[in-house]
Amino acid sequence: MAQLLFLIILYALPSLVVAIHNSTTGGCGIIRPPRDGGIRYRGLTQEQIRNVQILPVDYEIEYICRGSRVIVGPKVRKCLPNGTWTEITQHSRCLLLCPRVSTSLENGRVALKPPGPPVEGTVLHYSCHAGFILEGRNITHCTKMGKWDSPKPVCLYDRNYKGKKKLYIGALFPMSGGWPGGQACLPSAQMALDLVNNRTDILPDYELELIYYDSMCDPGESTKLLYDLLYTEPIKTVLMPGCSSVSTLVAEAARMWNLIVLSYGSSSPALSNRDRFPTFFRTHPSATLHNPTRVRLFQKWKWTKIATIQQTTEVFTSTLDDLEQRVKEAGIEISVRQSFLTDPAVAVKNLKRQDARIIVGLFYETEARKVFCEVFKEKLYGKKYVWFLIGWYADNWFKIKDPSINCTIENMTEAVEGHVTTEIVMLNPETVRGASNLTSQEFLGALMTRLGGKNPEETGGFQEAPLAYDAIWALALALNKTVAPLKAKGHRLEDFNYNNHDITAEIYRALNTSSFEGVSGHVVFDAQGSRMAMTLIEQLQGGSYKKIGYYDSSQKNLSWFGNDVWIGAGPPADSTIVIEEFRYVSQKLFAAVSVFAGLGILLGIVCLTFNIYNSNVRYIQNSQPYLNNMTAVGCMMALAAVFPLGIDGHHIHRSQFTVVCQFRLWLLGLGFSLAYGSMFTKIWWVHNLFTKKEEKKEKRKHLEPWKLYATVGVLLAIDVLSLIVWQIVDPLHITVEKFTKEAPKGDLDVLIQPLLEHCTSEKMNTWLGVVYGYKGLLLLLGIFLAYETKSVSTEKINDHRAVGMAIYNVAVLCMITAPVTMILSSQQDASFAFAALAIVFSVYITLVVLFVPKMRRLITRGEWQSEQQDTLKTGSSTNNNDEEKSRQLERENRELQKIIQEKEQRVSELRHQLVERQALRNRRTPSSVTNQNHSNPSPPSSQADPTSLLPPPGYPNPALDNHSPFTNSSNLYQADSKMSRNHCHNSQIPLLYK
Structure with a gap:
C-alpha cells in the first residue's frame, strides 16, 4: 500500500510542480496540438509563437x-488563473x-451513438416504421478513413x-420566450391528435x-x-x-422542400403574401x-x-398599413400617426399635443402598460377619448405589477376605463358540435x-x-380528402418525400377548400391562406370586459348588444368640435352710424335743393352753384357708401356679398371724385387767377365756367377708368379670414372658429397703393392750394375760403383713416366705425361749411331775389351791398384809368409843343425876343395851371423837367373839370395807381 501511494505521488509530482510554477509566474504553459491539427494563437506572430x-x-x-477533419472535443481553451487550461481533462481530436x-x-429511424457529428467511432442503428421492412444491415460504424463499414439500408x-x-407532423411550439403559447396549444393539439387517431372515418389507415x-x-x-x-x-x-x-422563417423556406405550413398562432399580415409564402395556411386570423x-x-x-400609435414591429406596421388603406376607402382620415420602439412617452405627448381623440393602439x-402609464400622466383619457386595443391581452393585464412603469394599479385602472377591444373569436360562442363532435364548452373542460x-390566466396561449x-x-380532414385523388394517380400519402410535388399539391388543394365547424x-x-372568422367587440366597464357585439367581416354583419357605456353622454367626438362663427359688425353700431348717414343724406338734399332754388341770386351765382351741386351729390354718394360698408352676412346671403363689395368701391370712388374734385377745381382756379404774374391776370380774370366743369369731369373720368380696369383685370371677390380658435365658457368640447369676410382681390395691395397714392397727391395739393389762396378775395368764386376749410377737413380725415382702416381690417367694428364716422364727419363739415353760411346770409339779409328785383324793391340805384359797391368801384376804376391815359397822352403832346417853341426862341436875338415878348403875350387859351398836373394827395410828385419853362406844366391837371376832387371818392384814389 505504501509503495502504491509512493508511485502515485511520483507520477503526479511533475504536473504539480508545473502547475505551481505556472501559477507563480501568472500564466499557462504551451500545450501540444492534437494529431492532424494545429493551434491558432490569437494576436501573436510566428516569431513570438516560437519564442513564447x-x-x-x-x-x-x-x-x-x-x-x-473536424474537431471532436473542446475547440477553444482558455488560460485560468491557476495556471491550467479549461477542460484540460477532455481530449481534442x-x-x-x-x-x-x-x-x-x-420511412425509418436512425439512432446515432454517441450524439454529435458522424466521425470515427460513431455507430448508427437503423429501424423501420410500422408497415415497412428493413433491407440491409441494421448497424454500421464510421471508420478511421471516414467511411461507413456497410452500405445504407432501405425500408421497403x-x-x-x-x-x-x-x-409525421413537425411542429415548433413556443414553450417560453416572448409568447409562450405552446403551454396551452401543445396539449390542445395532442388532444386533437388522440381524437383523430381514434376515428375510423378519418384516415383509417394512418396514424x-x-x-x-x-x-x-x-x-x-x-x-x-x-x-x-x-x-x-x-x-x-x-x-x-x-x-x-x-412562421415567417419556416414558411419562406418550406417551399424548397415541398412542405405545407399550417400555423395556429401567427397573425402577422405579412404572411398573407402568397408570392412569398406559397404553401402557408393558418387557423389564426390575420391581424x-x-x-x-x-x-x-x-x-x-x-x-x-382617428389617430394611431404603434410599436415598431413588422406585425403592427403591416396591420397599420392595411388599416390606413381601409379607412381611406371609407372616407376616414388618420390625422396623427405615432410610433415607438421601447419608450412611448414622446409618442403619447404628441397625441395629446395634436388633439387626438379616437386612438388605435397596436x-x-x-x-x-407603458403606454397607459404615460396616458395617465398626460390625462389622455376620460369622456373625450376612446382607445382601441388588441383583444388578446390577459383580462387583468393592466393590474399586473410591472417594474418598468411608475404608475399604481389605481392609476392604470383609471386610465384604461372605457377602452374598446377587438378580438378574433377563438371560441365558438354557440353551442354546436363540429367535426370533432365537441362543443366549445366541452373542449374547454377537456383542456x-x-x-x-x-x-x-397564467397559462400561455x-x-x-x-x-x-x-x-x-x-x-386531418385535408389529408383524408387527398387519399382518393392520390390513389387514382397511383400515389399514397406514405410515399411523400421532399421531392414529391404532386402530393404537396393535393394537400394544398384540400386545405384551400377546407370548410368545417x-x-x-x-x-x-x-x-x-388566412382564416376567416368573426370578431368579438368588448369594452372595459368598471374594471372588467363586457361583450358589446360581434362583427362578421365576410358577411359584413354587425351584431350589436346595445350595452356600450360611455363616461359622457355618449360616444365622444372624433376631434374638438369647431363651430365656425362669422364676425359681423355690431348692429347697434351699424344702426347708429346709418342714422347719421341718413340724416347726412337729408342734409345734402336740403343743401342741393337750396342751391338749385336760389341759383338766380347773384351771391349764389358768384359761388359757382353747379360745382356746389356736384359737391352735394358727391357727399350724398359717400354717405350712401356707409350702408354697404356695414352690410355683411348678417343681412344678406354670402353669394350676394360680391355685389355689396362693388357698391362700396364705386360709391366711395365716385363720391370722393365729385365732392372733393369740385372743391379742388375751385381752389385750383382761384390759385391760377390771383397768384400769377401781373401781365397775365387780366386775361384770367374772365372765368369761363365750362373749364371748371371740364376739370371735374377729368378727375371723375380718371376714377371711372381706373375702377373699370380694376374690375376687369382683378375683380373683387370674397375671402374669409380665420382667427385663433376660442374656447367658450363651460366644460364644452367645442372651439369657436371666428371668421371674417373681406372684399379683396388678388393684388389688392397694389391697387390700393395706386389709388391711395393718386388720391393722396390730390389731397396734399389741395391743402397747399388752400393755404396759398387763404388771403385772396374774388368775386367770381366768393366761397373759396370755405372750400379751403372743407379741403383741410377732408384731407386730414382721409389721410388718417386710410392707413388706420388697413391696420384695423381684422377688427370689423373698429374698422367700420373709423371709416364710416370719417365719411360722416367729412360730409357734415363740408356741407355745413359750404352751404350753411349761404343760407344764413340769404335768410338774415333777405337777399331772396335777383339783382333786378332787388333794385325795383328799394327804388334806388345804390344799396348797402358790399358786392355792389365793389362792382361799382371797379367800373369807376376802369373809367378813371382810361381818363388818366388820355391826360398822359395830352401832357406828352404839350411837352412836345413846348420843346418846339423853345427851339424857335433860341434862333432869335435876345433883344428882339425880349421886345416881342412884351408886345405879344401868349394867348390865354394856351396857358395851363401848373397845379392841375400834381398827383392826388398821398402820392409822390412826378419828377421835374430840367427845363425851367416846363416846371409849371402840372397846371394842366386843373383844366379838366372831370379831375376835380369833388368828383373823386376817397375809395377810388388808390385804384387810380394800382
Missing part, C-alpha cells in the same frame, strides 16, 4: 484541423467525417402489413404523430430546429410553427381582420378622424383536465388553444 513559453491568464487558443446521408432513413413497404401507417420542439418564439433558435426537423428521420408531411416571426371591425365601428359612431401587452388545473385544436383537425367557429381559409 508562458501565455497570460485569460488568453484563448483555438484548435484547427487539416483538410476535411481531429477526425474525419463520415457521409451524413447515412444518418437519415426514409410491407404489403402484408395490416396496421396503421404513420404520418398522425407529432414531433415537436420548443422554438422559444426565437427565429434564430427556430432555424436550428428547422434544420433538425428536415434532416433527421422520419420525413415530416407538414410543418406547424407558432409565432409570426418563426388585419381587426381592421374591418374597427372601420365598421368608426362608421357606427360617426367618426371621420402594441404588445408589456408595452401597453382544463389535460392542463392539470392550471390557472388559464390559452386563448389560442382552440386554434391549435382546429389546426390539427383541418390538417370547429371549436373556434367556422373554419375556412381565404385566397391568402
Whole structure:
C-alpha cells in the first residue's frame, strides 16, 4: 500500500510542480496540438509563437484541423488563473467525417451513438416504421478513413402489413420566450391528435404523430430546429410553427422542400403574401381582420378622424398599413400617426399635443402598460377619448405589477376605463358540435383536465388553444380528402418525400377548400391562406370586459348588444368640435352710424335743393352753384357708401356679398371724385387767377365756367377708368379670414372658429397703393392750394375760403383713416366705425361749411331775389351791398384809368409843343425876343395851371423837367373839370395807381 501511494505521488509530482510554477509566474504553459491539427494563437506572430513559453491568464487558443477533419472535443481553451487550461481533462481530436446521408432513413429511424457529428467511432442503428421492412444491415460504424463499414439500408413497404401507417407532423411550439403559447396549444393539439387517431372515418389507415420542439418564439433558435426537423428521420408531411416571426422563417423556406405550413398562432399580415409564402395556411386570423371591425365601428359612431400609435414591429406596421388603406376607402382620415420602439412617452405627448381623440393602439401587452402609464400622466383619457386595443391581452393585464412603469394599479385602472377591444373569436360562442363532435364548452373542460388545473390566466396561449385544436383537425380532414385523388394517380400519402410535388399539391388543394365547424367557429381559409372568422367587440366597464357585439367581416354583419357605456353622454367626438362663427359688425353700431348717414343724406338734399332754388341770386351765382351741386351729390354718394360698408352676412346671403363689395368701391370712388374734385377745381382756379404774374391776370380774370366743369369731369373720368380696369383685370371677390380658435365658457368640447369676410382681390395691395397714392397727391395739393389762396378775395368764386376749410377737413380725415382702416381690417367694428364716422364727419363739415353760411346770409339779409328785383324793391340805384359797391368801384376804376391815359397822352403832346417853341426862341436875338415878348403875350387859351398836373394827395410828385419853362406844366391837371376832387371818392384814389 505504501509503495502504491509512493508511485502515485511520483507520477503526479511533475504536473504539480508545473502547475505551481505556472501559477507563480501568472500564466499557462504551451500545450501540444492534437494529431492532424494545429493551434491558432490569437494576436501573436510566428516569431513570438516560437519564442513564447508562458501565455497570460485569460488568453484563448483555438484548435484547427487539416483538410476535411473536424474537431471532436473542446475547440477553444482558455488560460485560468491557476495556471491550467479549461477542460484540460477532455481530449481534442481531429477526425474525419463520415457521409451524413447515412444518418437519415426514409420511412425509418436512425439512432446515432454517441450524439454529435458522424466521425470515427460513431455507430448508427437503423429501424423501420410500422408497415415497412428493413433491407440491409441494421448497424454500421464510421471508420478511421471516414467511411461507413456497410452500405445504407432501405425500408421497403410491407404489403402484408395490416396496421396503421404513420404520418409525421413537425411542429415548433413556443414553450417560453416572448409568447409562450405552446403551454396551452401543445396539449390542445395532442388532444386533437388522440381524437383523430381514434376515428375510423378519418384516415383509417394512418396514424398522425407529432414531433415537436420548443422554438422559444426565437427565429434564430427556430432555424436550428428547422434544420433538425428536415434532416433527421422520419420525413415530416407538414410543418406547424407558432409565432409570426418563426412562421415567417419556416414558411419562406418550406417551399424548397415541398412542405405545407399550417400555423395556429401567427397573425402577422405579412404572411398573407402568397408570392412569398406559397404553401402557408393558418387557423389564426390575420391581424388585419381587426381592421374591418374597427372601420365598421368608426362608421357606427360617426367618426371621420382617428389617430394611431404603434410599436415598431413588422406585425403592427403591416396591420397599420392595411388599416390606413381601409379607412381611406371609407372616407376616414388618420390625422396623427405615432410610433415607438421601447419608450412611448414622446409618442403619447404628441397625441395629446395634436388633439387626438379616437386612438388605435397596436402594441404588445408589456408595452401597453407603458403606454397607459404615460396616458395617465398626460390625462389622455376620460369622456373625450376612446382607445382601441388588441383583444388578446390577459383580462387583468393592466393590474399586473410591472417594474418598468411608475404608475399604481389605481392609476392604470383609471386610465384604461372605457377602452374598446377587438378580438378574433377563438371560441365558438354557440353551442354546436363540429367535426370533432365537441362543443366549445366541452373542449374547454377537456383542456382544463389535460392542463392539470392550471390557472388559464397564467397559462400561455390559452386563448389560442382552440386554434391549435382546429389546426390539427383541418390538417386531418385535408389529408383524408387527398387519399382518393392520390390513389387514382397511383400515389399514397406514405410515399411523400421532399421531392414529391404532386402530393404537396393535393394537400394544398384540400386545405384551400377546407370548410368545417370547429371549436373556434367556422373554419375556412381565404385566397391568402388566412382564416376567416368573426370578431368579438368588448369594452372595459368598471374594471372588467363586457361583450358589446360581434362583427362578421365576410358577411359584413354587425351584431350589436346595445350595452356600450360611455363616461359622457355618449360616444365622444372624433376631434374638438369647431363651430365656425362669422364676425359681423355690431348692429347697434351699424344702426347708429346709418342714422347719421341718413340724416347726412337729408342734409345734402336740403343743401342741393337750396342751391338749385336760389341759383338766380347773384351771391349764389358768384359761388359757382353747379360745382356746389356736384359737391352735394358727391357727399350724398359717400354717405350712401356707409350702408354697404356695414352690410355683411348678417343681412344678406354670402353669394350676394360680391355685389355689396362693388357698391362700396364705386360709391366711395365716385363720391370722393365729385365732392372733393369740385372743391379742388375751385381752389385750383382761384390759385391760377390771383397768384400769377401781373401781365397775365387780366386775361384770367374772365372765368369761363365750362373749364371748371371740364376739370371735374377729368378727375371723375380718371376714377371711372381706373375702377373699370380694376374690375376687369382683378375683380373683387370674397375671402374669409380665420382667427385663433376660442374656447367658450363651460366644460364644452367645442372651439369657436371666428371668421371674417373681406372684399379683396388678388393684388389688392397694389391697387390700393395706386389709388391711395393718386388720391393722396390730390389731397396734399389741395391743402397747399388752400393755404396759398387763404388771403385772396374774388368775386367770381366768393366761397373759396370755405372750400379751403372743407379741403383741410377732408384731407386730414382721409389721410388718417386710410392707413388706420388697413391696420384695423381684422377688427370689423373698429374698422367700420373709423371709416364710416370719417365719411360722416367729412360730409357734415363740408356741407355745413359750404352751404350753411349761404343760407344764413340769404335768410338774415333777405337777399331772396335777383339783382333786378332787388333794385325795383328799394327804388334806388345804390344799396348797402358790399358786392355792389365793389362792382361799382371797379367800373369807376376802369373809367378813371382810361381818363388818366388820355391826360398822359395830352401832357406828352404839350411837352412836345413846348420843346418846339423853345427851339424857335433860341434862333432869335435876345433883344428882339425880349421886345416881342412884351408886345405879344401868349394867348390865354394856351396857358395851363401848373397845379392841375400834381398827383392826388398821398402820392409822390412826378419828377421835374430840367427845363425851367416846363416846371409849371402840372397846371394842366386843373383844366379838366372831370379831375376835380369833388368828383373823386376817397375809395377810388388808390385804384387810380394800382
